[in-house]
Amino acid sequence: MSDPTLLVLASLSEGDKHGYAMMEDIERFTGLRLGPGTLYGAITRLEERGWIKPVKADDRRRPYTLTATGREYLKTQLGVLERVLKTAGRRLKHA
């Protein structure tokens, strides 16, 4: 699960965050540190698709929030991942 867009969605599912907070959070739960370019590439794509949106900021650091369609998309992707993990686990047991 190293798709940066999915990692950003997973990070925002906990609550609104700005770029740096997302980087820290993602590193905490995956051990991966996204580069700033990679992170903002993912943010750009997610905002274009309407899965996240910016919220008002008091300074230059702009937080983002998950939209309803973004949340639905994340749920669908997690469902797929869960099935993949269950199938792979089951198959590894029998191997």
Next chain:
Amino acid sequence: MKPLTRFAAKLYPRSWRERYGAEFEALLDGTGADPRIALNVFREAIGMQVQSWKAIGSAGLLGAAALCLTSWSVGQNPYSTPGTQLVFRQDSNLGAMVGFLVFLVSIVGGLVSSILRQDGRSPAAKRVRWASAGTIIVYLASVLLVSLLTPRTIVSIGDSYCYDIWCIGVRSLNATPQGKNILYTARVRIFSDANRVSTSRAMDFLYARDDQGRRFPLIQDSSVIPADVTISPGESVETSMMFIAPANVRKLYLTGDYGAMPWVSLFFGSDMSPLHRRTLLGLR
């Protein structure tokens, strides 16, 4: 390494920088001076640039293809005049007026820009300069577009065509077989569209051509009024023009190397505009 990262951040497309630039800078402020960060930002910036070029390139290619297709389709259906003694002109007064207006705007724009620059108002001077250049570019592009999308006019026998103030119309055409060739004799009327000045054309500027672009020069005949006759205002002369063409020629036209003044080709609707399908006098 931070300066390198900041330089890489400047490589993002302008629209992206306008939207995300400030917050991205804020994020970079919080990151370390690792060369891998600079590399990461550089790679993403180039990726975004390629994406935006792809979009612009695809749209441009699609537009050009649609334009070529439409232009080709328009070229398949020339407009034939009704042959009811109408007069068609190589240029239009309106086209010349619009062209003159654009010329005037660019001159005034240049002057205003120079004055503003001398006054130390460089940003305003730059804006005026860009506006003038933009007007000229849009005008020239429109002239080319109109030329591309205008079908060729075939002036039928009975109608006339004016190049500037010099006009010619074919009245009738006789064909006399001569072996594998045909001797054509066209009865033509040459007249002036001027109010004050006399006009004439060079003897050899007219020629016949077929639909495949083959040229057939006119035969000089000293017994008829020559094509380079000088015409006074309001005057009209009847004469004939002869040429020989193969019998298998399907379509024949009379046309000429008019040699227009350069600025005439920049007018809307001018027969001399680049990419314009030149008007032909239909013979058969």
